[in-house]
Amino acid sequence: MSLSVHRLRCTGCGVRIDGAQAQSNFRCVECSDLFEVEYAWSEGAVWPEGLAERGTVYRPNPIALKHLWQERKSSTMAVDQSGVWRFRELLPIVREDRVVTLREGDTPLYEMPRVANSLGLNWLLAKHQGMNPTGSFKDTGMTAALSVAVSRGFTWVACASTGNTSAAMAAYAARAGLRSLVLIPEGKIAWGKLSQSMDYGATTVQLKTDFDGCVKVLGEIVKRSPVYLLNSVNPYRLEGQKTPAFEILEQLEWQVPQHIIVPGGNLANSSALGKGFAEMKHLGFIKRVPKISVIQAEGANPLYRWMQNGGEGQLQPVKAETRASAIRIGNPASWKKAARVLAATGGWVEQVSEREIALAKAEIGAEGIGCEPASAVTLAGLKKLVADGRVGPEETVVLLLTGHTLKDSEYTIHFHRGDLLTTEELAGQTAAERAAFARLQREPLVLDADVDVVLRALEKEAGQPA
């Protein structure tokens, strides 16, 4: 990775530009669509002659790279210990000495036997991106885009966020010695996330609006001030966020799962994973790609609505409302990219209710894994896909758990205390759901500091199903 030879291709009109020429809002000047990073080996790349002679243009060799990537796991170099930069041959966007890393990536792929069993699936897996340094999948994208900010000489970076992007950006900026500006919707992000951006030293601004309003304000700020935009419209973010696709394949010994299920908010992650799997296929690492499905919360479901209306024309933004605050987004920037991934892989979009999210989150917790509410939409959505036969028992499914359970402990505590959902939200509950809620809810017992009292409580508990 001595040279960073890449270009940006507009996903709308196909125009190619040099990375350094992108506008501050990363929109195409011709058609205002979003860019993606293109290398000489990318599918359909149009590559100027001069560039091809600069020595980095080669077609990656899957056999050699599989070995090299494994070998790097035992290296002591920071770039090798990163689960993003370990794959650096496929994201040559910065010089190695410019990389800012917190040793992100290389997250576990867990089995979920109890949930699989209850759904009648043979094998269900969870790729836990909450096990990243700042507790969410955003770290994989942030190491990539922030390293680009450093190589372009920026001293300020900024993002609008529902909490996880800001936590990741603040941490990586601090590591690099850059200043960072965070715009978040006031009162609408989880405390854990807010505290992170403060802890990592960001200039944290709570705006009296929602996430979509924060995006608008930031759009103007980056036009008027030399700050580098680190929202997921920045195509370099997606280069980092594609690497979990490589990890999943590696962890499954290059057997391709049938299905990957991702939460949908601003819709960048589904796009990034789609790009990752497509590159693996194009380069000959695998012969087919998995289906990629996106799950949205019912109250923040613009892509779901667009699909229901035939999947044509422009997406209609919605006024978003859900307790899964990470995905409370009504006007997703990357919806066209995500729609292309769904079409290319044969995946679906589903929506799930607040009640379904709460139950799925508790079930993931009860596996000893845990995740934040936005991540639990994946399991809630999978249940729907299984129920109507879109996912069969023999299919290998991987749920992308995007954030750690500690990101939003308030939600978890309310669930277990039984005061998370409103009466209206609980109204349509089936008997089976009611029983599942009762089985999973673990309200803390407040007892006298007396051994006998505690033992009596233990006996009572032991008489209940686990």
Ligand code: F0G
């Ligand atoms: N899950 C979590 C935990 C998230 O934080 C987000 C997005 C998503 C899923 C959705 O991913 O936007 O790529 O579709 N969080 C952003 C943020 C918007 O600001 O932290 P997406």
